[in-house]
Amino acid sequence: MSGSQSENVRDWTNTIVLFSTPILATFFVPYLWIQNGGFSAFEWSCFAFFMVATGTGITAGYHRLWSHKAYDANVLVRLWYAYWGACATHNSIIQWSADHRRHHKFVDHLEKDPYSAKKGFWWAHMGWILERPFDDQVDLSNVKDLEKDWVVVWQEKLYLPLLIISNILVPLGIGWLYHQTAGQGSVYGVLVLAGLLRFVLNHHFTFFINSACHFFGNQPYNIKDTSRDNFLLALFTYGEGYHNYHHTFQADYRNGICWYHFDPTKWITKALSWIGFTWNLKKVPECQIQKQKIMNKMNIAKAQLYERLDVPQNQSVYQKIEQAYKDFTQTMNEWMEAENKFSRFCRERRSTIEKEPYMLKLRLLKKSIEQQKEQLQKIFQTSDMDALLAY
Ligand SMILES: [Zn+2]
Numbered sequence: 333m334s335g336s337q338s339e340n341v342r343d344w345t346n347t348i349v350l351f352s353t354p355i356l357a358t359f360f361v362p363y364l365w366i367q368n369g370g371f372s373a374f375e376w377s378c379f380a381f382f383m384v385a386t387g388t389g390i391t392a393g394y395h396r397l398w399s400h401k402a403y404d405a406n407v408l409v410r411l412w413y414a415y416w417g418a419c420a421t422h423n424s425i426i427q428w429s430a431d432h433r434r435h436h437k438f439v440d441h442l443e444k445d446p447y448s449a450k451k452g453f454w455w456a457h458m459g460w461i462l463e464r465p466f467d468d469q470v471d472l473s474n475v476k477d478l479e480k481d482w483v484v485v486w487q488e489k490l491y492l493p494l495l496i497i498s499n500i501l502v503p504l505g506i507g508w509l510y511h512q513t514a515g516q517g518s519v520y521g522v523l524v525l526a527g528l529l530r531f532v533l534n535h536h537f538t539f540f541i542n543s544a545c546h547f548f549g550n551q552p553y554n555i556k557d558t559s560r561d562n563f564l565l566a567l568f569t570y571g572e573g574y575h576n577y578h579h580t581f582q583a584d585y586r587n588g589i590c591w592y593h594f595d596p597t598k599w600i601t602k603a604l605s606w607i608g609f610t611w612n613l614k615k616v617p618e619c620q621i622q623k624q625k626i627m628n629k630m631n632i633a634k635a636q637l638y639e640r641l642d643v644p645q646n647q648s649v650y651q652k653i654e655q656a657y658k659d660f661t662q663t664m665n666e667w668m669e670a671e672n673k674f675s676r677f678c679r680e681r682r683s684t685i686e687k688e689p690y691m692l693k694l695r696l697l698k699k700s701i702e703q704q705k706e707q708l709q710k711i712f713q714t715s716d717m718d719a720l721l722a723y
Pocket residue numbers: 435541542546559575579
């Protein structure tokens with residue numbers, strides 16, 4: 333399902349598929365339910381399996397593995413994600429990644445971000461999929477690297493047959509086998525649940541990442557774009573709800589960075605690394621994350637102060653605050669540099685004598701950060717211009 337730029341026309345295939353499948357599911361799920369006196373545990377298990385497999389095919393495969401190269405994976409993992417990604421029917425790996433990389437590069441741009449949240453919730457959710465470029469030319473120049481992966485090329489060639497096999501033939505085959513061997517359920521039970529209902533729910537759960545994750549939640553890491561962190565959305569999106577973190581540090585294989593964050597995509601990737609199926613899992617250093625979080629808080633407080641008191645009008649106060657902010661930024665940078673160097677020394681198992689000066693430096697820097705942070709916070713909380721002049 334292709335992205336869109338300035339001159340678009342209605343994409344009738346996508347429009348018909350995306351509107352007819354919810355209608356068909358609303359009719360056929362209750363119809364079969366009534367006809368067969370409910371669905372069996374096996375049929376519901378197939379539904380659950382297809383939900384997770386297609387969902388993580390997009391989040392772990394299309395998104396973190398291919399679009400962001402946040403880790404490497406062996407051929408079995410890549411084939412698995414390519415198959416279930418095709419079943420999810422969110423376009424091929426190449427086309428999906430091209431749109432997604434543009435989303436990150438030009439986030440919120442009205443023309444260049446394919447699913448810009450600035451064009452409204454509906455557009456970001458699925459409006460953009462219902463249209464396609466007038467000339468049918470999708471720009472794939474930003475995904476040339478992916479063509480080196482034969483699994484990606486193979487999936488691109490066989491996308492349509494894979495889509496039909498995985499969405500219709502396989503569920504129908506499983507349903508038929510189950511009906512034949514267990515002698516219960518309908519031949520169409522698995523097709524309706526794991527095929528049709530899953531198709532609709534998986535689409536909208538994944539669409540939430542582009543829509544709701546840019547509208548609802550908080551912004552602990554940056555306020556430069558509309559991305560949000562939202563725990564509730566993480567539950568539906570296999571961990572992708574920590575979207576503000578992801579937009580700030582897109583190469584990290586994790587989206588939820590704390591142990592208590594609900595991020596099954598991260599857990600699966602980590603678990604696969606224990607058996608050697610995935611490797612080179614990229615992680616942003618803790619000090620960099622901390623720095624980003626603190627600076628973001630400071631930026632918000634500073635902007636609020638400027639708005640409250642119209643500080644830029646008073647040049648002497650403005651310069652004073654900007655200087656204090658600059659000094660603090662510099663101390664934070666020095667701290668990050670020292671932390672990085674110290675952890676490198678630890679990794680290289682350097683002697684305590686070599687590490688000692690850095691440990692001392694880090695202690696001093698941390699103290700200085702606390703003092704400067706306290707001072708800045710006092711300034712940013714002021715509601716009186718005279719008090720600012722006194723600082
Ligand atoms: Zn986003």
